[in-house]
Ligand SMILES: Nc1ncnc2c1ncn2[C@@H]1O[C@H](COP(=O)(O)OP(=O)(O)OP(=O)(O)O)[C@@H](O)[C@H]1O
């Protein structure tokens with residue numbers, strides 16, 4: 001991997017950011033963020049097709065989304081790696097203006113945009129491609145490799161999806177690392193620290209928390225948790241619902257079925273929310289939002305105070321703190337043993353988030369990392385450490401966020417790796433045939449913390465074929481479960497008596 005640039009990419013729900021290490025400065029690796037047109041270091045994770053059929057990505061897509069809500073895709077990260085029938089897909093359908101539907105075989109989610117149908121991997125691939133092109137132009141070398149970050153709470157399937165997105169555009173995702181772990185790298189690399197830190201990452205779409213012990217260049221994740229359906233978008237939605245209710249109470253008109261009106265409200269909701277981090281109140285006015293049945297134009301004329309926003313969203317912050325409390329218990333540490341609380345993600349700029357964390361930990365959060373840039377910087381540092389000609393050696397000891405196991409005959413989950421199990425990790429199970437001349441062994445593998453297997457996410461139905469014929473119970477099958485450093489599971493089976501590897505096929509059967 002020498003002499004080759006490997007960039008770090010934070011593929012965010014709302015914004016993406018990329019960085020690379022340009023070399024050494026005063027003995028330490030020097031990280032540069034990759035600027036986009038206009039000098040911004042983040043680019044909106046938005047993909048659109050305009051009425052002429054042109055593809056727009058980033059700012060260009062964001063600029064036109066009010067006028068073209070049906071063909072503007074945002075928040076795609078929330079859908080990536082989901083089965084078409086998952087509850088989350090149903091919830092997303094209600095809040096986005098673009099079309100979301102099951103694929104032909106009902107296994108995947110498809111996005112409808114300008115009469116085209118795209119998979120989520122294809123949408124992610126286009127955003128990754130944009131980031132890669134900007135980086136290639138800026139660095140004046142082709143960029144073909146990247147370390148890409150994902151929420152710590154992403155499942156195996158979601159991680160695999162991101163790798164597949166890279167493949168579609170010939171971008172090798174050399175390593176997937178967790179966003180909070182990347183932020184810890186940005187904070188701790190080259191500083192000779194001996195600290196236990198909490199990374200509280202509340203972004204646009206996901207909430208992640210990791211408790212990480214930093215011992216010089218060793219970054220050991222003690223425990224992790226999160227909610228991949230909790231982020232800034234939900235704060236916006238709380239405001240949107242309030243506006244819709246108020247408007248309906250006043251005029252009797254339901255704006256929720258009008259895509260253009262909804263897009264205008266959504267846009268202003270987010271801007272007002274951001275404003276309210278810096279001031280106590282803000283107007284909420286949208287002229288000509290709709291018309292009365294008699295053709296009279298109607299406006300939205302409201303005011304939001306910071307207090308109102310806080311009351312509409314306090315349950316969201318409660319949810320994050322519940323997860324923080326649980327993850328802290330699992331780390332075996334007390335709040336007093338935590339040296340620093342690091343804030344990552346744009347939504348942590350909301351003052352009450354910081355106040356509540358200060359109360360929880362008994363100390364104010366640290367300003368040690370930049371909330372928008374830390375993840376990309378950490379990814380770039382890690383990318384640099386993977387090169388052959390590097391002097392930077394960091395060791396990441398990460399964990400899986402949810403248990404991985406198999407479905408028992410009674411439908412319960414047999415846990416193979418518990419949540420917070422260190423990765424990489426491998427385990428073996430040995431089974432025997434249960435009927436005479438059995439040629440196949442089928443196993444359904446799930447990820448999640450529910451006791452009933454089918455309440456968790458199915459990673460696949462593994463069929464091990466070509467078993468030696470013999471009486472029931474006479475033939476052994478040894479199955480190896482291997483979770484790699486990226487949190488992705490591979491399985492293999494062999495006949496321990498002959499040493500022969502069995503054929504493995506995987507499919508997803510959960511609907
Ligand atoms: N000053 C602010 N006050 C409150 N919220 C803000 C502020 N600035 C940005 N946000 C919110 O932060 C969110 C975006 O955060 P960020 O860019 O960290 O997310 P992301 O990395 O794209 O998402 P994720 O990490 O969840 O995939 C948006 O919902 C945005 O409205």
Ligand SMILES: [Mg+2]
Nearest residue numbers: 012203345375
């Ligand atoms: Mg983020």
